[in-house]
Amino acid sequence: MTRTPTRVLPATHGSLARGVSAPVPGTLFALALTGGITLRPGEGREVLFGRNRPEVHVCLGEDDPRVSRYQGTLTHRDGRWWLSTSGQLPIRCPEGRLFFRGEEPLPLSTGYTPLFVQGSRGREHLFEVFVTGADDEPPRPRHTDTTRPPRVWVLTEQEKLALVVLGRRYLLHEPKPQPLTWKQTAAQLVESQPGAGWTDKRVEHIVNAVRTRLSRDGVPYLTREEVGEPVGNALNDHLLRALLASTTLVPMDLALVEAT
Secondary structure, eight states: OOOOOSSOEEEOTTOSSTTOOSOOTTOEEEEETTEEEEEOOOTTOEEEEESOGGGOSEEOOTTOTTSOTTOEEEEEETTEEEEEEOOSSOEEOGGGOEEOTTSOOEEOOSEEEEEEEEOGGGOEEEEEEEEOOTTOOOOOOOTTSOOOOOOOOOOOHHHHHHHHHHTHHHHTTOSSOOOOOHHHHHHHHHHHSTTSOOOHHHHHHHHHHHHHHHHHTTOSSOSHHHHOSOOTTHHHHHHHHHHHHTTSSOGGGHHHHHHO
16 A cells, blocks of 8 residues: 655755755655655654555665565654664664664654665665754755865874784775784784884773773764773774774875884
């Protein structure tokens, strides 16, 4: 059975909100590869998405039988939009959360929310959602704007060298990398810089100082309180991933170790 929401506006491919001006707070923009819709808030309004193009409002993975015909629904209730899923496969939400059929609906925050459904042969189908807040503007094309550089943290020569060795597996693009241990890192640093005074305690002190600095700058999951016990390698893993994502560390930095 097809349920058609009211006041649905098409969203042009490549933009969640091209051509839509001054949306009221709570307006929903939803987009997949083949198109999308715009829907103002209203109690009971809903958007169906999934593989069955004739009977959903946003078609997701129409050529992929791993995606369910009715993968999920966005419903406006009690002043906000809620995500529910009836698909056989879970939806991957931000921060890696897997959302399964049968769970309570998830409330969507204002702003941008990417949702992913795993498909066949390694494919992942992206479903983009944007909900306007009181002061939000919908995404708009910025073809000629200057590209904003990432936040790059300043590291001393010693800090960078220690972190490059600690994270060499990440910089080498190894599958499922893990940080080296303090002792492994110190041993490689001693090998590349004999007589420089490298020890596992020195490496630990240097790396922890960088981690504390980034945590104070707002980078999440760099403290024991945020990660929880047992910590294991989680703190250094999150630190290295943050440094790579910001391009503070890049694969070419491995040359620093080879040059010493």
